[in-house]
Structures are given as structure tokens and as C-alpha cells.
């Protein structure tokens with residue numbers, strides 16, 4: 466299976482997926498890592514691993530539709546079976562999302578449906594949540610919605626700050642994202658009546 470990963474910055478989730486694929490020998494390859502920001506740190510890791518990289522800089526496009534069209538063209542050059550959004554900080558247009566329906570995953574740092582959008586860790590703190598976490602889901606047109614593949618929970622501890630809480634969540638992101646991508650490339654994920662079915666192995 467060909468995987469294309471989209472990033473905007475640090476790329477630690479991308480890195481976790483790449484490392485797990487290599488270590489566990491999935492039936493897949495990373496066809497490309499693509500960023501909307503030329504300065505994204507994660508590009509350096511990808512280049513050092515010999516993974517093809519590309520930049521489609523959103524600020525060079527007048528409209529969201531034009532950017533998404535250019536991005537789609539670049540992604541499709543790599544013939545992806547799966548598109549993995551890993552800290553890709555762009556709102557996507559409906560035609561783009563539709564084009565990758567059933568083959569695009571995202572990770573969001575909250576226990577969706579709680580706290581879609583930005584600033585999730587502070588929102589969880591402000592709401593006095595006892596638990597917080599992260600969610601891997603298929604991407605649908607509505608931001609941070611879509612069928613859930615995996616969730617990880619962490620406790621919110623006394624004295625937590627946005628930094629301490631996000632660090633605790635990130636450790637779990639680096640486990641559930643590789644897990645979810647592996648399920649996909651092993652053909653163990655399906656969507657039935659809008660819900661994810663996972664075929665367990667034994």
C-alpha cells in the first residue's frame with residue numbers, strides 16, 4: 466500500500482508512523498511526505514530517511530479551492546492508497562475530502578466528539594475534565610468529525626498545564642496513529658453504516 470503523509474510542522478506523528486512501518490514491516494511504503502509549509506521541521510526527518518518530499522505552500526494560492534486542487538494533484542502523483550494527516554493544519558474543502566473518502570485519516574488531540582478545532586488541551590483544562598486524550602478518525606467534510614478508528618485516554622492531573630497535558634497526550638498519539646494506519650494497510654478496517662469495523666487478528 467502507498468501512504469502519503471501530510472504535515473505542517475514538527476511531524477512527530479509522521480515520524481512515529483514511519484518508524485513503526487519500518488520496525489514492524491507493514492505491507493506498505495511511505496510514498497511521500499508533503500507539507501504546506503516549506504519550513505516544516507518534519508521534512509528534515511523525511512529527507513534524511515530518503516522519503517520523497519514535496520511542498521505545496523498554501524500562501525501561494527489565492528483561494529482554498531485552488532490550494533486544495535494543487536495539493537490533490539501533488540498527492541495523486543504518488544498514487545496513494547491512504548492519505549495520513551499528521552498535524553496538517555489546514556481546513557479542507559468538500560471536493561478534496563470527497564476525493565479521498567474512506568482513504569484519509571486524521572489524528573486530533575481530544576476525545577472526540579469533545580473539543581473539535583484548535584486549543585483542545587486548554588479547553589479540556591478549562592472544562593475541568595478528568596480525562597483527555599486523542600482520536601484517530603476517517604476524514605469527512607465536517608471538521609474533526611468522521612468515523613472513529615482509535616482513541617487513547619490520559620488522566621488530567623492536578624497542576625496540569627497545557628504543556629504537561631499535551632505532552633502526556635502526544636505519547637499516546639504516537640501509539641494509536643501507527644496502530645490505526647497499520648489496521649488500514651492490513652485491510653482490517655471497514656466502514657459500515659458510518660461506523661468503523663476492525664477485524665482482529667489472532
Ligand code: GRF
Pocket residue numbers: 472473474475476477478479551552553572573574599635638
Ligand atoms: C498533534 O497533537 C496532532 O494531534 C495535532 O497536531 C499535533 C501535531 O504534532 N493535529 P506533530 O506535528 O505530529 O508532532
